Amino acid sequence: MNSITSQSVPHKAPAKKGNFWLRKGNKIAPYFFISPFFIIFGVFGLFPLLFSLYLSFHYWEPAAGLAAMEWVGLENYIFAFQDDWFQKSIYNTGVIALKSGIPQHALAIPLAFFIHTSFTRWRNTVIGVYFIPYITSTVAISLVFTTLFSRDFGMVNQVLTSLGNFTIADMKVLSWIFPVENIDWTRPEYTKDMISFVVFWRYVGWNTVLYLSALQTIPRDLYEAAIIDGANRYQQFRYVTLPMLKPMAFFAVTLTIIGNLQLFEEPFIITGGTGGIDQAGKTAAMHMYITAFVESDFGTASAISWILFMIIAGLTWLNHKVLGGSNH
Amino acid sequence: MITFKKTAVSSLLCTALLSNAAYAEQVEITVSSFPNFNQVAEAAVPLFEAKYPNIKVKIISMAYGDHHNAMTTALATGASLPDVMSVEASYIGRFAQSGGLESLNKAPYNSGEFTDQITPFTLPQATSSNGELRAIPADIGPGALFYRQDTLKEAGVTQADLIKDWDSFIEAGVKIKAKTGNYLLANAVDIKDIYIRANLKNGEGIYFDKDHNILVNSPRFKEAFRLAKAARVAGIDARVGAWSAEWTEGLKRGTISSQMMGAWLGGHLEDWIAPDSTGLWRSSQLPNEAFASWGGSFYAIPVKAKHKPEAWEFIKFMTTTKEIQLLGMKEVNAFPSLISAQDDPFFNEEIAYLGGQKARIEWKASSAKIPTVVMDRYDESARQIINDALEQVLEKDADIDTVLAEAEKQIKRKARRR
């Protein structure tokens, strides 16, 4: 990150004598060049944030105009914390984050290792196939998934039950893993699994690519040394690859934590904007959206967004302490 | 030649100016709506524009939930507000209390001149707690039970068995399941939904009374929960949510053999859910002498609307013209809120889709028995809390008294700002 900034003080070009504007331009120009970001961020980034902070301490009846704001202190925060719906949404967010996040990394690391070591000609194709979900429209693909997860007419149940009912000599040999009857994925006990799968599907390729880029930086001679020591493929993976992947794992897990805690689009589309039966698929970000734009309580919703932000910041910091501690 | 040209040009200019002036007088009002309520307005617009040549009507329609969310945002931000806003019964409590809609029983509207011609039970729904009428009912939803005649016959069950009382209803469901394999109910939740709406005392709402007291920890809710649980245990519900793909397919294929809802469901069945089942469905009153209002639509004018007088003309046209009210009935089974429309001979006609049944007369008879229902700003929140509570009872065997007491607490917390 510091390759440029740490460079020695540049030899100030001895500007042509008397060419005041050229020298001055050199001083002003960079500020001018970076100004668009600061103007835009100031107006549409910073100001909204401050405003939202201000709003979070107020009760506001939107239809009555901006003047109708009423100072309520911490009441919105206290209410949000005590609210069952908020607690439930935080719980849902956590469960979905884990259920989608852990498999993402557990599969992405070996997959990346395998692609790295065993594919040459097909390498880019394989990466592309796994990566393409990441760039597609969440809304479009979540809508497709709602059809695939339909209880009676969905392809997912079709495949699962046909595996579950797979019979050898009158024995349903796979029925202990796969269901024998259609699963109603909109039931509260399955909603989170359905959402987690879609999230997993979308991000597993992304993580694989992150790990691949880290694998490419592991020096070959480390493996050669391991092979000389008689390490087999698994041992190479266990004792060379995994330790070397730790910094990337820290980074990728951080991204997953941040992303999963903000989860909004997938659950929003899959549950039709409601959160599903018993609100089992309602994430914290959705709860914030619904509080503001359905229930018109912008003050409480702002408080929720700040609480959520603090949770994300806290967890990122914790992750830094736990996983990233040794790198610094 | 030159003078001729000049006059030609100036006369052209004149016409242009004149037509411009005429154009300026014409006002375009926007009506926001949702399916299939929008179809009534669409069918009525040519008649309205013929009567009021200076008003043009533009109808914007969005999906039911999206429409109400968009209207909430529009009221909150004041941006892209329509001149006439359609509001469905579930949302009328929240919208009527929000302060973003005009008070129609005051000048210059003075709706009092004609509100006595409207079915009485719907007006309090649109009235704010300080007595201001914020929307005019356009149609009502007398609750009805739709059932598959052929399935009942096959199972040896009669309509009387279905509607005698709730235990008999559930018993009939068990017979149907045993004989035909079909479910009587889409979801056990439906029983609860009818039961909590039925036979309310005057001054009561579904979840709150007119003084904002919470009513959910009561015999009405306990019995509703008990019956829903009994239906679930009996295995007579298909466990699908209304409006899901499984639900529509179940009704289409007859695997779900009855559905309790507003009378307007008949229109949906005939239009798109089960258009091939002509003659197979029947309608009856609800079980156990229950009389309930389910759904209904309203028209309102936002305070920040641009063309209020024209919007008001439109609303009056839609809600107080007998022909238009009947048109709604003919188009989409939107049951007229205007009493005089309910007296039309059209109500005596047979409905081919319902096997020649004169169902409209029956719906009219029920609607006369529906009590006044008070709507509340927090109805939607309460509805969700109650549904979550019932879920606990149906799926996790939770104790009814406990979950309702807990639900009461939750509703109290949610409704913290009055």
Added chain:
Amino acid sequence: MKISIKKDQLVAYVIVALGGVIMLAPFYFMFVFSSHSNSGILSIPPPILFGDFLVENFNTLIDFLPYFWHNISLSLFVAVVVTILNLLFCSLAGYAFAMFDFKGKNFLFVGIMATMLLPPFLGMIPTAMIMSQIGWMNDPKALIIPAACGAMGIFMMRQFIASAIPKELVEAARMDGCKEFKIYYRIIVPLITPAFGTLGLITFIGTWNNFMGPLVVMNDMKMFTVPLALRALQGTGQVPWGAVAVGAAIAVLPLIFLFMMASRRLIDGLTAGAVKG
């Protein structure tokens, strides 16, 4: 590879292939469903081969979303304009950070990078309110201006310019009396076209897919972007699944196309931006 493939290796190949099928299956079914009627899609078992209902489904889509063409053009317009503005603003800022030394440079740069940590949902509510106050609700400006210069783009541009362009080149041009802006468009711009390509792709895709942004500032169906329009199909009781699939395919096809054209560059750009950030 040509020597003997061990048994466990073969198993691994099979697993990777199966995984690939799962990755691609939703796309396949999206196309299959777009060619079947509603009752065809809702049948047991669901269709797995193409049908002949594509045109009807498209007509249904237009029925349900009368402004769909407008929605597509709006999405395209917003995505293109946002992309162009990002290329311009981010490359200017990247150039400044890579080639200049000025007071507060490090501080400002870290500040810009820090804004990447702010979650987008935090600005959702106030942005909607501000847009309504300044009258930008249902106005494409509300989607374009706030997104015109992203921190990630500045970072990518700075990295690329610093690594691809020798400082001496800029110094020499300055000695010749070139004005700063002239240096930018005569020397810098021609040399950073690869970075333009990558950033352009990423920005375009991100904007095209954006859902949360338009969700709170667009509430008029005509002004919906494609994701919003597709979502609007969902709330109707009678969800036209075939039409939904057609709409989804229309939203996804341009992306698949772009991905096939430039998958390497896209993947590298996205990961490099993330990793080094």
